[in-house]
Amino acid sequence: MTDRDPDAPLLVLVDGSSYLYRAYHAMPDLRAVPGDPTSPATGAIRGMINMLQALQKEHPSDHIAVVFDAAGPTFRDALYPEYKAHRSPMPDDLRAQIAPIHEVIRLLGLPVLDVPEVEADDVIGTLAKTAASQGWRVIVSSGDKDLSQLVDERITIIDTMTGKVRDVAGVEAEFGVPPRLMVDFQTLVGDAIDNVPGVDKVGPKTAAKWLQTYGSLDAIVARAHEIKGAAGDHLRRALDWLPTGRQLLTIRTDCDLDGHVPGLPSLEALRKRAPDTEALRAFYQRYGFKGLARALGGEGDAAAAPTPAAAAQGTLFGDPPPAPALRYETVLDWATLDAWLARLRTAPLVALDTETTSLDAMRARLVGLSVSVAPGEAAYIPLAHDYPGAPAQLPLDAVLERLRPWLEDAAAPKCGQHVKYDRHVWANHGIAVRGCVHDTLLQSYVLEVHKPHNLESLAERHLGRRGLSYEDLCGKGAAQIPFAQVPLERAAPYACEDAEMCLAVHQVLWPRLQAEPALQRIYELEVAVSDVLFRMERQGVLIDAEALRRQSHVLGERIAALEAEAHALAGQPFNLGSPKQIGEIFFGKLGLPVVKKTATGAPSTDEEVLEKLAEDYPLPARILEHRSLSKLKGTYTDKLPGMIHPVTGRVHTHYAQAVAVTGRLASNDPNLQNIPIRTPEGRRIREAFVAPPGWSIASADYSQIELRIMAHLSEDAALLRAFAEGQDVHRATAAEVFGLPPELVSPEQRRYAKVINFGLIYGMSAYGLAKALGIDATAAKNYIERYFERFAGVRHYMDRTRAQAKARGYVETVFGRRLVLPEINSPNGPRRAAAERAAINAPMQGTAADLIKMSMVAVQRALDEQQRRTRMVLQVHDELVFEVPPEEIDWVRTEVPRLMAGVATLRVPLVAEVGVGANWEQAH
Structure with missing residues (x-):
């Protein structure tokens, strides 16, 4: 910014009207009671506070002053009745937030101005010029380019939203x-706004050119007869209008603000006051801003009590419990350990936590462990802290043997945060922890799926407490030290806090789950699934590393050949991974048609464009194949052999249980759920997933599970009949649609019906269907209309579900899993439309996720009860993969489908199918 006098006093003027709309459109559809669409909207309020x-x-x-447009007409409306005539009326839910926005700004200590008969720009102009004339510096915060004058x-x-600065040089x-x-x-x-x-047909370039040539609008008007061409004609036709236009667009700098800003022209009238903390706290609590209330300190640590609607939804949990007096102890001798062990044996529930050497569950080793048995009470048992001056610690192996009977006692109830990880850590030391009855990570996941589930967030949200962070102790990035090097006087409170806050969070969340039987059942399912996943992760899967290395070699040769072919087709070498170079060759050198443009106006070369161009041109096809094979090679054939565990000889994926809002599991490190199966090269990777010698791989999956769930939810007669009679549902759909x-x-026609069936589940539009089928939008629209004519129950289900979602703010699976839709009533059209699509799809995806989890638990229970040697090794969406000894193949073929089909009773039969082979691809 240009600044003649940096020591001059500064006046900040905020274009409140500009802020208002930006906050409204930028923020999600927040409500005073989160998730309750019937409670007051608060997004613009929160956005204004943040800004x-x-x-x-x-x-x-x-x-400082925050300036708004006042209600009612201004002098410009009298001058030109069509002024702003095309503007849409302010949305009702934004209008309802204006009064509270004014209120909170005043409570923050900032002057608020809304002067009748003039606009906010005129008030800002008057104040800015007044301040400048008195030698002040002025910053106007606004996105409105009109203020540049x-x-x-x-x-x-x-x-502030874009970082753009308009000083003298910036404007020019x-x-x-x-x-x-x-x-x-x-x-x-x-x-236009x-x-x-x-002047008709005169844009910014022409206007700037005229002003650079003639020096002013008056000079342009005086010499209008000299300006040739169509632009000159348009100018001459506008001469009578231009004085009125200039009057409308000129920001006034001489408004009479007397009575609106008492004390002007002295700018002390705009001095910021101290915030009204108590009134602010009450305001934040009234509108559900619990974090802002806590940030005020004192009583702000308590949040507002929940309304009945909030309590019913489990989305706003009211006042946190009072913070207990903390009694943390560091265990460095046997007598203290024995005293704590006696307490562990008699406690109704113990929170157990580990401090380790690694986040890799299969490789992590213990540094210490912490336990909590009552509010505020916890102990840390350090076992491997190693730094200069570290105190003597009890020997790790001896401590573990002392604790083993309690740890492995299934009758000794334990809880934790992400129990599955801790169980791996204990297993790395040869201890099979039992009795893990509660997991606060999963409690949060079931109750509040759309919120963060880490312990730090849970403690802040439900206890009103902010604990120490790992980075506080260990640092960040390259400078981060291992936990074993953290001094005990700092490590012990952190570790004790983890266990103690975990127990406290459980004591808040568990009663709320018990109050909602459907959610309690979902939570108990998740706890059971956690045990199955632990065993699957521990087991791992066998990989034929040599087969993958051979595939990598073949892929490498094909990738090199594709690169050479692409260079030949382009007539020059180029980087196949560079969008810029691809664009230059496609559109500059080869003259390929531009399918679409990027936000900056450049021709796009994204995946969608390449696929479209590949239909007619060989070079885009080569680039697509090159990308696909490079991804396979880098992600799987090169990487998987290096991920084989040195001790087990297997690959151990991690299943993230509390990520997807639909309840689906996610596989990572490595991700074994996204191996592509639509290409021969992708399917070949599954050939490398093998069984031990003499054993087989079995794959069991549900048949058309989401369509069956749609039939159950919609109760559509035609769909129910097709499944009840065992028809090919896509053929049956085609028969209905095509008559x-x-x-x-x-x-x-069957292919068309299949695309329609699955497309409508995912909220596909006529445009999307047209694109998927390669037909025009009118034909696609007709297909959709015919579908809904024949399957009226599906349309009624969709309409009913959207309405329920808008009324409640969430939808549910068949089994009661709650899927929150924060944007279902958003004023932002695209966000609202996406939430509406999710409202249709989420109950089906979520029910499918519930069913496969129920199947995992049922099958594992049968394996255990019958002492089978068959092992579940993978879960991929609706599929379970097993290693099967030869004597149990028949059992798996018959019993696994029966168990999977029997986990629930829907209006249509559940059908599961099993394949068996030497590797995963053969079995699939």
Whole structure:
């Protein structure tokens, strides 16, 4: 910013009307009661608070004013009745937030101005010029380019959302004219947003050119007869209008603010006051801003009590319990350990936590362990802290043997945060921990799926407490030290806190689960699944590393050949991974058609464009194949052999249980759920997943599970009949849509029906269907209409589900899993549409996730009860993969489908199918 006098006092003027709309559109659909669409909207309020806090942090000043447009007409409306006539009315839920926004700004200590009969811009212009004339520096915070006409050596416009600065040089660089000519520039161009005409067909470039040539609008008008061409004709036709246009667009700098800003022209009238902390706390609690209330300190640590609607949804949990007096102890001798062990044996529930050497569950070793038996009470048992001056610690192996009977006692109830990880750590030391009845990670996942589930967030959200963070102790990045090197006087409180806060969070969340039987059942399912997943992760899967290395070699040769072919087709070498170079060759050298453009206006070369161009041109096809094979090679054939565990000789994926809002599991490190199966090269990778010598791989999966769930949920007669009679549902759909007997349906018509069936589940539009089928949008629209005519129950289900989602803020699976939709009533059209699609799809995906989890538990229980040697090794969406000894193949073929089909009773039969082979691909 240009600044003649950096020591001059600073006045910050906020364009509140600009902030208002930005906050409204930028924030999600927040509510005073989260998840309850019937409670007051708060997104704009929270957005305004955030924006003002950020502004004051970046540009601190003792003098500030937030200026809004006042209700009612202004002098411009009298001058030109069509002024702003095309603007849409303010949304009702934004209008309802204006009064509380004014209230909270005043409570923050900031002056609020809304002056009748003039606009916010005029008030800002008057204050800015008044301050500048008194030698003040002025910053105007707004995204409105119209305010650029105020800029001079003392007045600067900043846009905090984009970082753009409009000082004298910035205005001229952006518009091609200095600030003193901005009114003339705007008059020529007009303002479409405010419905102020300019000179027809004259845009910014022409306006800037004229002003650079003639020096001012008055000079342009005086010499209008000299300007040739169509632009000159349009100018001459506009001459009578231009004075009115200029008057409408000129920001007034002489408004009478007397009575609105008592004390002007002294700018002390705009001095910031101290915030009204108590009133702010009450405001934040009233509108559900618990974090802001806690940040005020004192009583703000208590959040507002929940409304009945909030309590019913489990989304706003009211006052946290009072913080207990903390009694943490570090165990460094046998007597203290024995005293704590006696307490562990008699405690109704013990929170157990580990401190380790690694986040890799299969390789992590213990550094110490912590336990908590009552509110505020915890102990840390250090076992492997190693740094200069570290106190003597009890020997690790001896401590573990002393604790083993309690740890392995299934009748000794334990809870933890992400229990599955801790069980791996104990297993690395040869201890099979039993009795893990509760997991706060999973409690949060079931109750509040859309929120963070880490212990730090849970403690802040439900206890009103902020604990120490790992980075506080160990640092970040390259400078981070191992936990074993953290001094005990700092490590022990952190570790004790982990266990003690875990127990405290459980004591808050568990009663809320018990109050909602359906959610309690889902939680108990998740706890049971956690045990199955632990065993699957521990078991791992066998990989034929040599087969993968051979595949990598073949893929490498094909990738090199594709690169050479691409270079030949392009007529030059280029980087196949560079969008810029691809664009230059496609559109500059080869003249391929531009399918779409990026946000900056450049021709796009994204995946969708390449696929479209590949239909007609060989080079995009080669690039696509090159990318696909390179990804296979880098992600799987090169990487998997290096992930074989040195002790077990297997690959051990990690299943993330509390990630997907639908309840689906996620596989990572490595991700074994995304191995592509639509190409021969992708399927070949599954050939490397093998069984031990003499054993087989079996794959069991549900048949058309989401369509069956759709039939159950919608109760559509035609769908129910098709599944009840064991028909090919896609053929049956095609017969209904095309009005044919099933036996006359062609393969192409069946393909169309399959795309329609699955597309509608995922909320596909007519445009999306047209693209998927390669037909025009009208034909696609007709197919969808015919589908809904024949399957009216599906349409009724979709309409009913959308309405329920809007009313409740969430949808549910068949078994009661709650899927929260924060954006279902969002004023932002795309966000709302996405939430509506999710409302349709989530109950099906979520029910499918529930079913496969129920199957995992049922099958594992049968394996245990019958002492089978068959082992479950993978879960991939609706599929379970097993290693099977030869004598149990028949059992797996018959019993696993029966068990999977019997976990629930729907309006249509559940069907599971099993394949067996030497490797995963053969079995699938």
